[in-house]
Amino acid sequence: MPRPHTPILSPARIRAAALALVDVDGLEALSMRRLATELGVRAASLYSHVPAKDDLLNDIANEIIGRVDVTGFADGWRPGLAAWARSYRAVLAEHPNMVPFVARGPARRDASLRMADAVHGALVGAGWPPREATMIGAAVKYIVIGAATSSFAAGFSDDAQLYVERYPHLNQAHLLRQHAEEVDNDSFELTLEALLTTLDAKHAAL
Incomplete structure (x- = not known):
């Protein structure tokens, strides 16, 4: 008798x-048990690849x-901020259900820390004091997270x-849903x- 087929797991899969x-059901729907079912394996099999749900997230x-693209800072701090903000928003908008988790902060995530390092370094290099550079990075994040x-x-x-x-002052509000993408982008x-x-x-004034 041939052995039953066991799906091959990888971190990427x-x-x-x-x-x-x-993306479909939200953060609350994710559990190691349900994920194992989706992958056709036992939950125990997942733990050899990822220690816990938070590690996976x-x-x-x-x-x-x-x-997220941070290469725009090569053209200066202002175009760099604009390009970063737009890219940041676009990337998060692809996975809105992940935004609450991403919004918690960089923790020890390498990509998040590299992004923060690139932004902060570019701003300080352009003459912004470190405290101001930190506040600017935070301000852009607030705009992006809210939009996403x-x-x-x-x-x-x-x-x-x-x-x-x-x-009566909202007499055109019923039209907003039809133009939601345009209104949100312009806003x-x-x-x-x-x-x-x-x-x-x-x-x-610096």
């Missing part, structure tokens, strides 16, 4: 399956953040009567440009 599960977050977590425009009802009858750009304009003035 485990991360991919876990991320697919989180850190590995996934590391992989995601590793795709949810859609402002998509959160409105498309029932026009709801607004006409009770909220992100407005916030980013406001930050950069403020920083231009501060940098000129």
Whole structure:
């Protein structure tokens, strides 16, 4: 009798399956038992590749953040910040259910620390004091995390009567869902440009 086929596990396959599960059902749905079922193995088999669920999530977050582009700082601190913010948002937007975990901070994740190091180094190299550079990095993160977590425009009802009858100043709000992507993108750009304009003035006064 041939031996039953046992799926071959690898760290990459485990991360991919876990991320697919989180993308569909959220962070709360991920457990080592459910992941093992998805992979067609016993839960015990996973532990030889990853010690615990948090270690797995850190590995996934590391992989995601590793795709953020920080090369724009070669063109200067301002275009670098803009390019970094847009790339950061785009990468997180691909996996919104992972954003709450990523938002906790870099911990010991290599990709997150390399990203922070690149940003901080570029800002300090451009003349920003270290404290200011830290605050700028944090400010961009706040904008990006907020934009990647949810859609402002998509959160409105498309029932026009709801607004006409009770909220007259929102009489066009029922149209927001139809243009959610455009509104959200433009709102992100407005916030980013406001930050950069403020920083231009501060940098000129250094």
